[in-house]
Amino acid sequence: MSLFSRLLGRGARPGAADAVERKASRVAAYVALQHGGRPAWTPRDYAALAREGYQRNAVVHRCVRMVAETAAGVPLSAFDGEREATRHPALDLLARPNPREGGAALLEAVYGHLLVAGNAYVEAVCVDGAPRELHALRPDRMKVIPGADGWPEGWEYGVGGRAVRFARPAEGLSPILHLTLFHPLDDHYGLSPMESAAMALDIHNAAGAWNKALLDNAARPSGALIYAGGQGGNLGDEQFARLKAELEAGFQGAANAGRPLLLEGGLDWKPLSMSPKDMDFIEARAAAAREIALAFGVPPPLLGLPGDNTYANYAEANRAFWRQTVLPLVSRTAQSLAHWLAPAFGEGLRLEPDLDRVEALAGEREALWRRVTAADFLTADEKRQAVGYGAASTGA
Template identity: 55%
Template sequence: MLSAFRLPFRRAFRAGAPDQAKAAVGPRAGVSVMVSGLGARGTGRSYAALSRSGFLGNPVAHRAVRLVSEAAAAVPLLLYRGLPQQGARELTGHPVLTLLARPSSRATGTDLFETLYGHLLLSGNAYLEPLFLGARLAELHLLRPDRVTVVEGADGWPLAYDYRAAGVSRRIPAEGEPQPILHLKLFHPLDDLTGYAPLAAAHNALDLHNAAAAWNKALLDNSARPSGALVYQPKEGGNLPPDQYERLKAELEAGYSGPLQAGRPMLLEGGLDWKAMSLTPRDMDFTDARNGAARDIALSLGVPPMLLGIPGDNTYANYQEANRAFYRLTVLPLIRRTLASLSGFLSDAFGDMLTLQPDLDQVEGLSAERDALWTRVGAADFLSDEEKRQAVGYGD
């Protein structure tokens, strides 16, 4: 997929590619052979571009997206009738709990939520379509964001959603009884209809990290040396003959490229001189640049760099504090905003006031906080047993 966000010099090169390419390889007096070279390529902000260059092609983005989506999908859910802050009653046996545990014949509840959170992180949008058998909500299915187009009405609000798959397009109305689709989206300051992907904010860092990895690999493939040129400087004028030019290129590719040829001295004939044409890896300081880009990628997704093993980040005193901050600042806000929308959607489908909440007592990353709370409440002799239960989040 060609990206619209290429670097300016990349566009300039492509604009005059035929003539420039011909001039670069032709036999001339002066620069005769360009050795190595690694072009930069920008990553677009679309779901497909971020998925390919980020989740599928970058280890930091891949691990960070999986860390958030898997942690959020693993948090158990509680179902209440009514609002918890208004004395709602917890429901332990309800069709909603059965549906969320097995939303379809092809997926479990964990599969559904992990994919949903992944869509939000890579697209900023998630589309949940219900399947009704008569009046009963039987299944829930996620639609891939890049296959959905929001149809804007005359008033600026969503009118419908066009879904394309297997060469067929169908239109899903935005409103109806029951609600035909649930559109979950993250905040986008410049778009009223769709959300903004968190990973898109780090697309420059993603490009830098991927380019640094490609550079290091190319450096290894080219005998661990930077780009340069062989300059032909004859004493009595003239050009390098075409047959000698082709022989020189073949010898360079066969005898001086690849990791097995690392350190091999180059033999130059009369009139040939090597001129380095780029900074050394030490000057470009790739290690710090890659670590800085990795931190930006992790921070855009709300993952403390310490959890990903990225050096140079001492924000938290230890791993436990970083993990607790990860749940408090990233996982739980994402879960709560998702469950708020899902609660309203399911309430309309079942004709009842239902509220979904995360079960924080079973979140291992917050166990230290719960232990400290129970210890403080248990030691409060001035509270009754009923008040203590309410203080730790339990009903009467």
Template identity: 65%
Template sequence: MALFSRLRPKNKGADAAAVSPQVREAKASRTGPLIALSSAGRPVWTPRDYAALAREGFSRNAVVYRSVRMIAEAAGSVSWLLHDGAREFDAHPLLDLLTRPNPRQSGNAFLEEVIGALMIAGNAYVEAVGLDGDVRELHALRPDRMKVVPGTDGWPSAYEYTVAGRTVRFDQVGSTPPILHLSLHNPTNDHYGFPPIEAAQVAIDIHNAAGSWAKALLDNSARPSGALVYQAREGGNLTEEQFERLKKELEEGFAGAGNAGKPLLLEGGLDWKQMGLSPQDMDFIEAKNLAAREIALAFGVPPMLLGIPGDNTYANYREASRAFWRQTVLPLVRRTASSLSAWLAPTFGERLKLSADLDAIEALSGEREALWRRVSAADFLTDDEKREALGYGARKAD
């Protein structure tokens, strides 16, 4: 309704109610109605099982857990800068809101939760709680409970949040819609993002299976596989009944990771012959490390920072940490800051822009020192120009 009120003509004459065709026209994508044909007005569930991804990845896999925690904690530790054009704010209601978004969370914890949801679900949802037209609180919502409701233009017109059979609907109206939806690029879905944890699911399965197999071998004395050879003096072969019974006992009692290495009780005429590769020959440890490196690759975390051996991409830990911030953390922080700025700025009536304070990031201190040295050595620049190049304003006159 707010859109229509802005489009209403100013004159009060008899023709005031008749809005001209030019005014009625609105900019819109021509592809939107195509997207809306099969789903307009109906909630669209996320196409993946969030609980399974969280359980098998985040809960059961140490590499995934640590990768998500590292990215979320690093992003949550960022200090914000707020600008309106060239003007920088030392204090502002938006900065206060991000410092304490709600009574139960600090700004760091809030951003950690948002980034963590992006890593596991590919989607993150933030609710704005307003009072008298002002946004007073921000809350991160669980992505597995949220459904997108597409409108007639194909894009989300509302969101539905369901808990224990009860649903709350958030209509996306007003200058600041109640829900901010952050998502990672998904080439196969119009509404939901694609998480790194799903891209790494094969490596996660290998890593988890290798761990389960090694655990089962240790529990069962690490006996290797082999073959049963029948060496009876007469006949030379098992009867059909004996063969089927032995086959059934082997499948039920000795097959699978849970039965790996169990001792086998042999009857008369049966002999055990070892065959195949032992766990040492198969090198489960290296297989696990390879899977771990693939998981780290999907999340953008240098394996060196996770303690995974065999990775010599970076010369030292400092270089790996710098690459982690530059290639993984800061792009996430920038896109989150851009989305928050565009979403919340209308509430404050200003053209506000959030950005990360790079000078406060310890991992980038080497870059900062090198920049200072280069600028300081530039004799063709005045002191004020050097300050401007480093992001500081000119000296104030006394």
């Protein structure tokens, strides 16, 4: 009897648990009860994140582009068990995933969706059980269908009022690969870095809107027009409307900055200045930009942001970007791809980033070779294995 059946009060003989129950998670049914087989919708507005972040914020746009394009350009190596394969059908599929785009374009879309939404989906189109095409699907159109065991039993992709459901097979290649970033409070969906930086993103966008408003209003703080004429110190409705229209047409906007203001009829102009403390929004905007870069794992010097002296120079920042952001993302994605494609290409399939072909790590590789070459206590085969090559005596 499964835990799900026990939770629903369905009795069974003691000791009657089968092999499936012994292999299953003991808490999976608790997760399943939250959904009951109903679709679990994405709990955030992907369109808002994409619009306010990637489309309207230069820092977010550059961070996503840097990480996605750099990660998509990392070459992958295929292994069959412990033996590296010079040619492999999995690499051929990733290099030419479909007739409309190359491998770098597909992976860039996958990494971009992962960074913006925290989720990425890849569809495998199979012919006679073998994957022939791969397509990246938009996360905002996909929803997970939880099964009775707490794991997804399928996915539903909807667009234009129509939906396509992908069922997860009991064995063999799944039609959908769902990649997620860690989310501590969600069982099915990942957490976007943009959500963690949402407050900094709002501050940065608001500061940009403030600067734009200053330019639209003669690039300086506004003032007050004081009327000291008759009628109790008040302008008539017609006078007020005419004065407002003249000010907006002739004195507002960057094109009219510095234009002299001619006053008549008892009007006096009193400019309203701002204190240095009120002008501190400039520093707040720079701090928000650094916080956004931190959420995406991009060192601020690589974005040209001032005020961050954590890295000694640009080269150190670039090396940290590769080691702490790009390579971990590529490694976990390659591992997920290999696990997903293993039923079609063999259970021994392993995909790893080929660090020897990464130009940005050439300095580290050269230093490693120097240290290994100077190690007289190592044999030639041990030196080859230390730098990632097979022993020469085995012909590898």
